[in-house]
Amino acid sequence: MSTLPNQQEEVTLDTFMRGLWEENPVFVMLLGLCPVLAVTNSTMNAIAMGLATLFVLVASSTLVSLLRKMIPKQVRIATYIIIIATFVTIVDYVIQAISLDLYNALGAFIQLIVANCVILGRAEAYASKQKVSASIVNAFGMGAGFTIALLCLGTVRELLGAGTILGVQIFSSNFEPWVVMILPPGGFFVLGAWLLLFEYIKQRKEQKLLAAEGATANGS
């Protein structure tokens, strides 16, 4: 009965996995880089930010998908923003209730989840067109992908910048921390290094594939 151009997607493992790897919001789509760079100066901040974003992403995708047939397209962006802002406010209060130290460490970036383009992007490009089940699974995948990406940055930056992970001393006290790693430039360095690594892996995979194809073509 839907006249929407996009086909309804069946829920498969791929619906979830896409967010982790193929369409990873940070490493592939390069979305939501503001919190990625700003709050990954420690592992704990990265985990908290990742989980907060995951919750907002899943909750807003669910609601948008539930209401997708009732939202006139002229007011859809305004509606999505209200929905997202609601869940962000909820997360804001919940984090304050869990730990004030954590809340102070994350600063304004909790509120700024409202403007995280990963979430609005999912609402507009996916949840507004797909069934609730597919939207939830897809949002979980994207949220998990985002959290993993934050963790990749957070652990490396904390390890090099403070010699610890989750506050536990990893290097001996002789290790002089690279303070730059927990400062803003460190975010760019580490993100750049991860992107380089993933691009290298991707290219090697493609080359192997090409080589394999070449071999079968010669063989025939």
Add this chain to the structure above:
Amino acid sequence: MSSADQAQTQPQTPSLAMLRTLGGIAMLSGLLVVLVFQFTQPIIEENKRIAIEKAVSQVIPGVVSKKDFLLSDEGLFPATGDKSAVGEKIYAGYGANGELKGIALEAAATGYQDVIRILYGYNQDCQCVTGIKILKMAETPGLGDKIAFDLEWLKNFEALDARLNTEKSGLENAIVTVKHGTKREQWEIDSISGATISSKAIGRMINDSGQRMFPLIIKHLDALRIGQKG
């Protein structure tokens, strides 16, 4: 026909549908936010209280219980949430026998990045500052943020001289932050090298707050001493 279908087939969506959607979503949003706020508010208040108590026990050695007061030129009032009482909030810390161990005060000044807010302890007997605790700051990690944990720096505040002048109207010697390694007097603060601006902000805020508040504390000392019993 559902409204989504209408939106597809007709170029004009009725204004009512748009109003209904936005209004409905806004109401739902309001309901959710208020519910969560009602539920989390007591927990958040409790967290804040615990954080303040922890900070007070850090800046006043040996404190067992505390009582909040509002202090201003107009007098000393118990902080009971009475809106008519005005003044700066201070926390009087008491020992196990109800004796006054010291007063904790809040102070703030602009640091390198943003406003630094601290809680610091004042001892009425030695007339000195007995400790500081950073409540909020956004100083550069690795440089300015040392004001929170650098041990050598925190030694400055174990017994920082804050004696009143003979008229009891202000400090005998203004509290100042001096260049690293040049501290000579008890009222000087030895700055952290590499964190001069942050160090100076701390000295400035304690001096400003002390010049204003310490004479008032001494004036109302008797009321503060019996505060716990009253």
